[in-house]
Amino acid sequence: MFKTNRIFAIFIMILMHIMTCSCVQDDDFKVPYDLGIEENKGLEALLASDAIEVSMAELKLKYANNYRKPVLIETDIYIKGYVSSSDKEGNFFKEIFLQNVPENPTAGIKVILNQVETYNQYNFGREIYIKLKGLYVGEERVGNGVITIGGETATDQYGTTVKRMTENQRTRQLFRSQNTLELQPLQLNFSEVNANHLGLYVQFNHVEFADNLEGKRYFDPVQDFDTLREMQTCTNDIGYSKFPLETSSFATFKDILLPLGNGTIKGVIVKTFDGSTIVLALNDLSDVNMDDNRCIPLGIEDFDIIFKEDFDLAVDDTDLNFDGWTNFAQAGKVKWKERSSDGNGYAEFNPVGSGNASNIGWLITPGITRDSDSHTYLNFKAAQNEVRSASNTLEVLISTDFDGSNVLSATWHPLDASLPSQTTPSNEFVDSGLIDLSSYKGILYIAFKVKGNGRTTSLSGAYLIDDIYIFEKE
Known part of the structure; x- marks a missing residue:
């Protein structure tokens, strides 16, 4: 009798296991029941409904078009994404980041929920569907730029923000599919990172930690919450290009010594708590491989300087009139000014108080002859002062057919440079990075073009330029 009951019990256990693990494949909307019956049914219902899939870019645009106030989603729409973050090692908390595709992603978004150890369900690379009706899209902290x-x-004195989903919202509106895909990290250089990369899983190559961090650990114990450690790379740069790594005080690897070598590092592009700085956050230490020899950066002495202007001969508060330079007001009456402060000269375009509805000013270098096949780079520093609107812009342009006088008849090509933004502290100079001019030959002219407004304080900020160099190296 005992033996018969034991055999029957084993049979029941096997039958229950088969029922639990079986997959239903009779139509395109079915997913494995091992995701959980309720979650499985919820995803099936969503995909079989009239709900419309929207892209992450479309969803984020709803917030931008609502004057950056949180938007309640009231229509039947959903997004699909792939989990790019993991809280398994404690470096993320009650949040997951999604990117739009597993390879070469172009958009990411943050999801906040009242759940810890999310990696157990929303594991790295898992395909996620979010039913958006009834949820909000906005910022968790006013002005931090993380959608x-x-x-x-x-709502408080600073504005209105979005808060975490409740557990009921999460279970009813976040659904996993059966797919967990391998994410291919987006290959980036430090200088290429911008707000469009927030939430993406990326990789930096030829990276090492700064020289002064030898013997330091990922987390600084004198801090309470997060530590920034400076990474550097010297590929194709004069000196080092730098970028910060952020580690939480809750990370399991916080007390590990930083590696001393050079190599690769992978992680998620995020922002610091206050939203002021774009940083890299690790999922785990397996994404750090720095076993190669440290790099030796090129110095200015390795290049020939073929053009230099530091504006140290500037006469304060006069229209800029350096020999060979073009100072042209395309709109309005404001021109670039010579400025001098504490012994440092620079050029400034400031439309404040001009009364003009539009001010557009060009500052153009003398012609620089380049006929060789050598590598040629432009480098300069730029700052902003009280720029409060995206309508105020600084552009950097190059021309090979400018005749020295007819600015608007010349052909001008935009150059990709690191420039100060609205969030950059006033008067803090930002290094442009090395801008490759090697594809241009003949007589080169570099233009700094500013668009501003002189009637309202919200549109009338200033831009500053200093320390312009053009280098050549065979």
Whole structure:
């Protein structure tokens, strides 16, 4: 009798296991039941409904078009994404980041929820569907620039923000598919990173930690929450190009010594708590491989300087009139000024108080002859002062057919440079990085073009330029 009951019990256990693990494949909307019956049914219902899939870019645009106030989604739409973050090692908390595709992603978004150890369900690379109706899209902190999906809003003296989803919202509106895909990290250089990369899984190559961090650990114990450690690379640069790594005080690897070598590092592009700085955050230490020899950066002495202007001969508060330079007001009456402060000269375009509805000013270098096949780079420093609107812009342009006088008849090509933004502290100079001019030959002219407004304080900020160099190296 005992033996018969034991055999029957084993049979029941096997039958239950088969029922639990079986997959239903009779139509395109079915997913394995091992995701959980309720979650499985929820995803099936979503995909079989009239709900419309929207892209992450479309969803984020709803917030931008609402004057950056949280938007309640009231229509039947959903997004699909792939988990790019993992809280398994404690470096993320009650949040997951999604990117739009597993390879060469172009958009990412943050999701905040009242759940810890999310990696157990929303594991790295897992395909996720979010039913958006009834949820909010906005920022978790006013002005931090990280577009986030949340479950409700709250308002204080700083503005309105989105808050975490409740557990009920999460279970009813976040669904996993059966797919966990291998994410291919987006290959980037430090100088290429911008706000469009937030939430993406990326890789930096030829990276090492700064020289002064030898013997330091990922987390600084004198700090309470997060530590920034400076990474550097010297590929194709004069000196080092730098970028910060952020580590949480809750990370399991916080007390590990930083590696001393050079190599690769992978992680998620995020922002610091206050939103002021774009940083890299690790999922785990397996994404750090720095076993190669440290790099030796090129110095200015390795290049020939073929053009230099530091504006140290500037006469304060006069229209810029350096020999060979072109100072042209395309709109309005404001021109670039010579400025001098504490012994440092620079050029400034400031439309404040001009009264003009539009001010457009060009500052153009003398012609620089380049006929060789050598590598040629432009480098300069730029700052902003009280720029409060995206309508105020600084552009850097190059021409090979400018005749020295007819600015608007010349052909001008935009150059990709690191420039100060609205969030950059006033008067803090930003290094442009090395801008490759090697594809241009003949007589080169570099232009700095500013668009501004002189009627309202919200549109009338200033831009500053200093320390312009053009280098050549065979």
